[in-house]
Amino acid sequence: MNNVAGLGSSGSQRAMDMRMKIQYINEKNQGRGVIMATGTPLSNSMVELYVMQLYLQERRLHEKGIYHFDAWASVFGEVTSSLELAPEGTGYRMRTRFNKFINLPELIHLFKEVADIILPDMLDIxxxxxxxxxxxxVVSEASDYVKERMQEMVKRAEAIHRGAVDPKDDNMLRITGEARLLGTDPRLLDSHAPVDTxxxxxxxxxxxxxxxxxxxxxxxxxxxxxxxxxxxxxxxxxxxxxxxxxxxxxxxxxxxxxxxxxxxxxxxxxxxxxxxxxxxxxxxxxxxxxxxxxxxxxxxxxxxxxxxxxxxxxxxxxxxxxxx
Structure with a gap:
């Protein structure tokens, strides 16, 4: 799946290392021997559920004819397109995201083969x-200095979208990081920035x-x-x-x-x-x-x-x- 927000495309060496270790343990124990514990199996993306299933029930997925992520996504997920606020905050644009589950009862039934799901209201804590x-x-109004710096970032973002800037020189990740610092305190970007009371x-x-x-x-x-x-x-x-x-x-x-x-x-x-x-x-x-x-x-x-x-x-x- 290409050009879809919500999907990491770079991969993770740490996750691959974990997968190989789990595969080895499962091979030695007839598909058993791995126990995981987490309060938030899905903390940032729907894809995390697929990763958990790949770790714990890869054979079961293969029995269902699911050998890779795209197959899993076509059965249990849906890609939607909607208007979203542009990162630079100057307008809206159409954005395609993988953000909706389908066939949820079947997915839950399959996942429960390897998971005990306990919700907060089930615990006496x-x-x-x-x-x-x-x-x-708590709302804090942007100072004139912050507004000026934000306008500079908007112009930089527009130049990036036009392809007028080499990604090595400037990119949206860099702008996002700087904007996050600016929104907290401009002195994180420039120690000589004026102090806003x-x-x-x-x-x-x-x-x-x-x-x-x-x-x-x-x-x-x-x-x-x-x-x-x-x-x-x-x-x-x-x-x-x-x-x-x-x-x-x-x-x-x-x-x-x-x-x-x-x-x-x-x-x-x-x-x-x-x-x-x-x-x-x-x-x-x-x-x-x-x-x-x-x-x-x-x-x-x-x-x-x-x-x-x-x-x-x-x-x-x-x-x-x-x-x-």
Whole structure:
């Protein structure tokens, strides 16, 4: 399937390595011997279900006459075309995507031959409720500087679509990455960019501080997620350092703020999480990868802040708490 959004065409060496290992184990054990466990088998694309079936029931797919992805897609999926907002945000264009399941009862029946499907409402697990029952979206208006830089990116994107630019010099992936940085804070692109007092980061600082003050009595803790602007040597501006600096300027003790990136070993990580659960560390800042799945620090948690939205919905769904 070519020119269809939602399908990765580059392949993955890690996934192929996994497939060969599974094939070897299955050959040695008559198709048995591999156990997988995940809370989100489909986290970003419909294709992931095919990959899971290819790993766990390749022989069964062959019995059904399915020997490659296109055959699976023609039986269980459908390609649709619809209008979507253009990446540069200046209009709409038709986009073809592989995004709809068909013959779903048959697909589920086939998948259940190798999967035990357990939904959240089937488990007696206590989960914190969202404040006011919903996520809180904090809106920050773009400054004049940000708008000017965005117009430059729009012109670059138009030139790319016209084929007037060598992909080695500029491409949509590069523009998308720069726009993501710009939308968080223009200083991530240019450390000399003007400071906007109404920016996303400054609003985050204010919200974090207000939650800190309001939960002072019970020593409430907060998680701040940011996948960009992570700390590191030689970086003139980072989201983490700026948040920490501004929070300290508001009166929060430095020893109550920590970065997950400072925990280099499992022992240091466990000690940091223990401090958060005890309220000795009240604000922990980290990326979705390092602070997402498997993090048990919600004992005193009063809020979780996402500075930038993760690429996959599962990254928000699997966050350690459902709070905002």
């Amino acid at each position: 206590k989960r914190p409720e969202l404040k006011d029952g919903k996520y809180k979206i 109404d920016s996303k980061l400054n609003k985050a600082v204010e919200n974090i501080y207000q939650e800190y003050v309001q939960s002072q009595e019970q020593k409430g803790t907060q998680i701040v997620f940011s996948d960009i602007g992570t700390p590191g040597p030689g970086k003139p501006f980072t989201v983490y350092d700026y948040l920490k600096h501004e929070l300290i300027a508001k009166g929060i003790p430095e020893e109550e703020i920590c970065f997950i990136h400072d925990a280099k070993t499992d022992e240091q990580r466990d000690r940091m999480f223990s401090d958060v659960r005890a309220g000795r560390k009240r604000i922990i800042i980290g990326s979705t990868e390092k602070l997402g799945v498997g993090t048990n620090i919600q004992t005193r948690m009063v809020a979780a802040h996402h500075i930038d939205c993760p690429w996959k919905p599962s990254d928000i769904e699997r966050a350690p708490v459902k709070a905002s």
